[in-house]
Structure formats: C-alpha cells, structure tokens
Amino acid sequence: MNDPALAHIAQDPIMARLIAETPSPKIFNDYADDVYLALLESIVSQQISVKAANAIFIRFRRLFPDNYPHADALLLKTTDELRSAGLSFQKIKYLQSVAEFSLANPIDRAHLDPMSDEEIVQYLIPIKGIGRWTVEMMLMFVLSRPDVFPIDDLVIRQRMLRAYSEKTEGLMGKPLYKVLHEIANAWRPYRTEASRYLWRWKPEN
Template structure:
C-alpha cells in the first residue's frame, strides 16, 4: 500500500488532514498468515491488549515450536486449552478455525484472487468469526487498502465526535458510510488515523 498516495488523497478531507499532520501512522508489512491471525483475533476478543497477549502466548506454548497447527489444535483436549486461560466458548471457536483450515487447505488459498466481500463471506462461515474479525484480517493480515469496519466502536466514536454528528444506530452508520465514501480507495488508512486520534483523545 502506497501510504504517500493515500495521505495525498485523504488530505482532501480537512478534518482528516488535521489529524494526518501530527499522527504517527507508519507503513507496516502485512503478516499474510490468515489462519494464525484468526486464532489471535479470537483469543483477543473482549480482552485488554496485555491480557490477550498473555493468554495467546500460553496457548501457543501448548504446541511444538509454539505453533498451534490445525492438525494438533483440532485434537487438543479442550480442558488443556482452558488451562491456558481460554473460555470454553473460545476454545471451541479456535478448534472451529482449525477445522476450517484443514477442510479448505487454508495455507494454499491465494487470497489475492478474492475481493474483500468474498473473503468476508468465506471466513464468516466459521462459527466464532464475525464480520469485524474478518475486516481486521483484511486490513492487517492481507493489507487491503479500502476496508471500512463501520461496526468498530472506536471508528464510530471518532467519526461521531470529529464530524459533529448527532445521530445513533442505523442513522449513524449511514452517515458514517457516506462520509467515508470520499476516502475511497484508502479507507483502511483513514481508519488507522481515526484510531490514532481516538487513542489520543
């Protein structure tokens, strides 16, 4: 993703331009490991960053070379997973991801052949994986440049405050989506600036 081109485009939005001037948002290299990042995302749900890191590390330590391969994860006793700090539900969701990975040979999928919506439809078939999780995979694992996770609470709060909106529910989502249209094809980058602003405010 060309961050310079994205910034040039997003600077047309005066509110974003004010954030871009001081925000420390840097280029990153997407991991590309959809399977591993799905596991991490599930572990991280509804946890602080520190707690999520601790539990995910404990989870990985259960496996050879600290890598929960689908084959091994699928046959791991759920009680072992719970001993690492995972809830019964999260343990089941992790094994759902492992089952999907094996059934679909996930490491051989050439993700570049699929558009964002196709990937959302593919991965949300896994019980425990929702649209927001897949949107994070698109943004940070696959490096897709034009993802807009409108259900993300941080994005909602940032747009609500920055653009002085006074709506809620479906009306808020509609207004957010309309505002974000002008950010295409760099909505991923715009969201990174919004998250930065939200974390500072």
C-alpha cells in the same frame, strides 16, 4: 505530501486537520503470510485486554512441540489441556472451529489474495467466533487491503462523531450509518489509511 493515500484523504478538510494533529500510525503485520494463526490470535484476544491476550496466546502456543498450533494437533488437544492456557470453554470451541475450517477449506494467501474484500468476509464468517469485524481487522492488518472501512468498530464511530459532529449530530441507527458511509466514501480507495488515523487521533476534550 508524497504519500498518495494521505494526499487523497487529506482532500477532506476535516481529515487533513486530523492528519496534521496525529502522529503517523505504526503498521504492525505480524501474520502477513499466516491467516490461520491470525484468526486464532483474534479469537484469543476477544473481550480481554491486550496484555492478557498476549499472555494467553503465548501459553496456548507453548502447548505444541514447535510452538505452532497446527490444525490437526489443535483438534487432538483435550479441553483440560487447552483450559490450562487460560482459555474459556467458548473460545476453545471457536479455536477448534478455525482448525476444522482450515482443514476443509484453504485459507492461505494464495487462495485469498485473488478474492475481493467482501468475498473474503463471506468466505470466513461461517467460522464460529469469526464475525465481520474480525475479518475486516484481518483484511486491514494481515492482508494489507487498502480500502477497508470497519464501521462496526466502536472507536471508529466515536471518532467520526467527534470529527464530523455537524453532519452526525442527533443521528442514530441506520441514518447514522448512512452518513458515516457517505463521509468515508470520499476517502476511497484509501479508507484503511483513514481508519488508522481515526484510531490514533486523540480528540481534545
């Protein structure tokens, strides 16, 4: 196993079996140098299907001359204009919050890259509509941080419950979270890669 991340997380026998059963995860990094656009896209995609989110985001971007929702231009759009893209009133407020934040606070890679993962979480969650899970997804898929463990992700928890049933059976709430963190600590400093495999793994019924 030439990949140091895989070699490390495979020291966990359960993860080794899971990796053997699972195709290598594809890594998409469409917004590698554009945290602002990634945050806008994450808001649009909340609580709707991927297909619907993609269609709405395309229509949203087409509202702007260069197909890019620059913060100042976004804030000049009327509610009716933004609604025409298929956005809800709540998501419009959240998109405007991202724009307002970006005009007052730098969110480019040069500013964020020196920060720790937790510092970035605390820096961005004051934006309305942006919670810890959203920032963790950005850390993993936009900033390519190697050691993120998104424990609040439902799929991650469900897959860990299946894979580590002997350790997690009957646990709920804080005791469950404690055990899941303990399991994931063995994957440091490559918890992002382990999480990618958990997402892609298809447990047998």
